[in-house]
Amino acid sequence: MVDAARQPKIDVRTYTEVESVEGFVGNFKVTLREKAKHVLADRCNGCGDCARVCPIEVPNYYEMNLAPRKAVYIPMSQSVPLVYTVDLDACIHCYKCVEACGPLKAIDFSQEDKYVQEDIGAIVVATGFGHFDPSVMEEYGYGRFPNVITSMEMERLNNSAGLTAGNLIRPSDRKNPQKLAFINCVGSRDKRYNPGCSNFCCMYSIKNAVLLKQMYPNVDITIYYMDIRTPSKGYEEFYDRAREMGIHFVQGRPSLITEDEETHNLFVHSEDISLGRVIEKEYDMVMLNQAAVPQPDQNHMSSVLNVVQSPGGWFMEYHPKLRPIDSPTDGIFFAGACQGPKDIPASVAAGSAAASRASRILHSEKWEIEPIVAVVWPDRCSATTKGRACGLCVKACPYGAVVIDGDKAAEIITAKCHGCGGCVAECPEDAITQMHYTDAQILSQIRALLADKPEEKILAFRCQWCSYGGADLAGTSHFEYTANERGLRVMCSARMDSDFIYEAYRLGAGAVLYSGCHPQDCHYITGQKVGAKRADRLKKMFERMNMTDGRFRVEWISAAEGDKYARVLNEMQMTLDNMSPEELRDEIERLKPDMEKRLKRFPGVPGVSEAMDYSDTLVDAILKAKETS
Amino acid sequence: MSDLPNETNNNEEELRIGVYICHCGSNIAGVIDPEEVVKFAEGLPDVVRATDTLYACADSGQRLIKEDIEKFKLNRVVVSACSVRMHEPTFRGAVAEAGLNPFLMEMANIREQCTWAHGHDREGALQKSMDLTAAAVAKTRFLTTLDMIDVPVTKKALVIGGGVAGITASLDLAEQGIETILVEKEPTIGGVMSQLNKTFPTMDCSI
Amino acid sequence: MAAEAKPKLAFYWAGSCGGCEITITELGMRLVDVSELADIVFWPAAMDFKYDDVRGLADQEIDLCFFNGAIRNAENEEFAHLLRRKSKIMVAFGSCSHLGGIPGLANMYDIEALCERVFDTSPSLDNSRGIRPQTITKVPEGEIKLPPLHQSVKHLAEITDVDYFMPGCPPVVDQVWKVFQAALNGELPPKGSVIGADEKSVCDVCPREKGEPGFRISEFKRPHEVDLDPDKCFLTQGVICCGPVTRAGCGTPCLNGNMPCRGCYGPAEGIIDQGAKLASFIGGLIDTDDPEKLQSILDSIVDPAGTFYRFGLAHSIISKMKYE
């Protein structure tokens, strides 16, 4: 901690939050909100005279709310930086602190939150984890039985720097407990709350047991566990040591804690699996080893940073094995438990790894980004053809990369364009194209995918970042789904042009899936919203056309939802299976003229007519090649 | 990037497409017969070379592609293998080494999105592999050469969160001489670790 | 039985509506047979007897006395004791003397509340002068006496020894005829028995289709609120039927008329408290899938005490506790 504060290249800004992150790798613009401390950092000498005179006491988060702090406070005596903060929510404005501070004049009630913009080349996200609140598990009585405490409360009660100076007492009568039970996996490995393992709790409860046993040799400690997980170097040996110290380990997850209302002693009901018998034991105090959960503001941070969350809410890495530190956004990296529970060594390792990944960029003069950007054909823009630009492209762009200057055709600022393709699909004049995802390319892919028995096929449009990843995960997890799916990848659902959907139905597709990120996960901030709006319009239109429900599905599937991808596809297959071939054929034929009408202008788009011609040849070749092979 | 794509006439040169069907050991070949897909691909327009390979991503696989580009004068490459999230950079690199613009390579995902998900329906998986390969071939017909865009780099890092991971990252960056802003929402850095009593496995103080 | 020693019969009505008397007249020509076999020595509803005629009889001179009506007032009680003394066999005839009957429902209220309703607030009444009947009224001819009301309605066995109980409101005429025959032939069962009825409940003879296993009631309805299916158990239609706890023997006229059993034949054999037992099975039939809704389902039963104890309130343990 102190090293960080001393290191001249590190600018420590506490009491500060990240408001927004814009830009791209090497060129992020970050807005920070430095919350007003109402104490001038350069004048405060950390003497604490202000806190001594402050008459207000509120619970101190740092002590897990077991001890009070003043309205003007530092969370702990070794705070870094050693600068006090006035908590205005608690302050009654008596100004005794100002008086006590005297000539230093460090306290300044006029201070306001400050918004600062910083140019940043790379970002390391190390927002950490939160603690599961066990009071929702009524069976353990936390919050009702005073002597049931959490592991974090134990840390403070048993800490020489903590509120009791390390003298472990139990809350009901402040006596030293003689018989303690620790319960592991409270809220973790529990499908009702958090299905995952919290990674470090096993070692953590063994650590606490060993510490207590060293301090109070006569104390009787039992650890209730389901499995003890000691996967790293030296961990199993530590577990051995704990057992040899006389710490009891009971395999069996307690189902219930009851309390003797007079003594406030606790009775833990569990099966002892080794005995195959239910045991009920009395303890002075019970510690619940609470699960590690995502930070309460993790969803918020996820949308500030535009990064995806795994099931359960942790930040999701680009690839779980091969790129575990990278976020899907180039230039943003993860360190520590924000991407899943990690113990201290793993967090430190991840911190170093993230620094290393980031420094690749930060040590470079230039960084390469993919040229998948949008480009305008000025002669097709309505500014040229009609004298007035419609501006839909400007509205669709999440980055302000499209500009319309007076009566000139729209223009793309390449450096700002992230390549979602929203403007391309939104342009009513088909005057914009996207490199590497042109209409001609996508149309010829559609033709190829629907060449053979199109009525049996489910054409699935997926965005690169989420639903394509979801489809990958379905495969990686071996979730089986119908082989009639034919997937097509674009960068974002914003690129999924209505014309592609009409074309698919014109060609006789059995069903079409329109899928992308959940709105909060979108890699292009609001690209999904552009896509979703369009999907909604299409859905309503097909309803009016009396298309069978389910032949056009709109689903938001994250890269973590492989199960959902498989389920949606299987449901779509079921929709088709529920129609007789004649019914399906009749419907396809009935809707064809409508689709053709809507596609009328399409062949005028550069490359499209060539793509159509080429595709006719291609389809013949595909059918012939299938016949021979 | 100022040149406008002129797709109607940028393919005047004769297309020569090479198609590579990866076995991925038994990951793909355990469900479908790659040779069938090869036979199919040979029948597609402009495909001058189609073959299967045990591991396309392995050195031998990459070498095969690179040699073929020269031998068969390939100007487009299709690799039917795994997810683009897995090996697109690999194959882009491989074709670039053989002098082909990396954006003239297209992948078809016949592993994650085919054989791994359709183990129950081998014939369906085979048909799908063919169609996905055909679609990739179709896309290459309209691919254009593209160059990566260079952007400048601001030599400053932001670390969000002042716990043990954030502090470590900040120190590592700063010690490399990189200006680093360490942001913490609470009044002190330290995070959860500083709240802990002595920490495992060394049982030393956590601060 | 010799002609000159014909057995003597008496009929009396205490707190009752007179329906039981009509049942006896419904015997029609069979009454002639009765009068040939027995002498009717007292029947104030049908024949001109004076109370003194009864007082003039020797103790146990009446062979068989049919006493209908509940014990509401002092006169009812006086005659119950008198007839008991004069009769060899005392039969509580009809629901009112058996269980308290409909008059017994008055036990839900105290006397003052009842009088206020009957003499002051009843909508069909104009009593602006606030006249209330008095037990003694002085008139020029002397004093007119009315018997004072008891605090509660009692059934006959509560105040005197009863030999047999014949249920029904009213008892059905064929059962009455059978009982006459049995009595005149000396074929009555042991003292204390319920006669003129069966042992099992109405359900035993009800032909309706019973509920499926697991059937539950999620709302109670009154008969007029439902288009009742004549082939299905009333309970399965959400309508409370007293059949399961009520003694059979009535010939099921209510069920035949597509109305649920009201319980006039009293508790079937083995039941101690008709209303409490009703509560016991109704409670089991309530749909408990949503515990939040239990109270609203219970609340959909209109007038539980009046429904469960329609004829038996004065005979119930709850009523007994109230007036102890």
Next chain:
Amino acid sequence: MSHPAAVRTFADEVKAIPGGEHLELCYSCGTCVSKCMIQQKVEPDYNPRRLLRMVMMDMKEEAFESPTTWMCSECDLCYQACPQEIHISQVIAAVKQLAVDAGYTSPLTPVQVDEALCSGCGICSMVCPYQAPSLFEKVVDGEIDRFAQVDSNKCMGCGTCVGACPLGAISREGVSNSEIQSQIPSPDQTIPDIITFVCDWSLREGADVELLESYPADQVNVVHIPCTGRIDPQHALMALDSGVKGVLVCGCKPGECHFKRGNHVAKCKLGLLDTMFKQIQSPHKEIRFVQIGTQERGRIRHEIDEILTAVSPAKEAK
């Protein structure tokens, strides 16, 4: 490539029955075993965790013979507690169904029907949480008559039907009408201050059971019932009629009934009785229904003390 035809294991059979699907998620944590009270109160060999294990390990005969297969009353306390969200009672029900199909029979003693008393009203079949009773027809004296019969493999012995049967035609060993009535004092016996009808499952802690039994006979008379669904309001009234001053019915908290719904049934019955007391304006006699939760250790002491205090002024007047 072809795989040999898969062998259909016992686990496959169980999983094929609706409810049995999630069997294999069990990681053997034992929560179900200690949440359930059967092992502690009745049968030391009762162990759902082990039964699931037997299924997974293809131990069919052992599973069919295990008391767990037959004694689970589907209260689902374990389901609410299971961290893997396995509907354990449904898995057990699947095993039981296979056991019954294989000709095994339940070792439990079912309720008995006395046809001489049965009127065939069908109430037992409607109220039963397990649909164990049903009606059948047979010819008696030349006429078709209906009677109840009980599927002994389904009956869990809660006695809800016994409490509901209008004519006392269904009885359960230990809690038949006559057996309950014999525990209500007659005038020549010592009249306790209160009678308490206690569901055997509502007092989880051994200490609470001991406490209850420790009151002197002239103070508290304890009548054990298998479930408050067995309650017959007649018995409460008879008790009060005998001179007892208070009746305490002690059952399980909502959602914790060992027999699915008996506590709700009791609440309805006693609720109706209470309404009638109020309607009749009978001076309020103490009939209390308390529902004790698994975590409410020691609550029974307060409940008894409270009702004793409530009835004691009457005691002083005497």
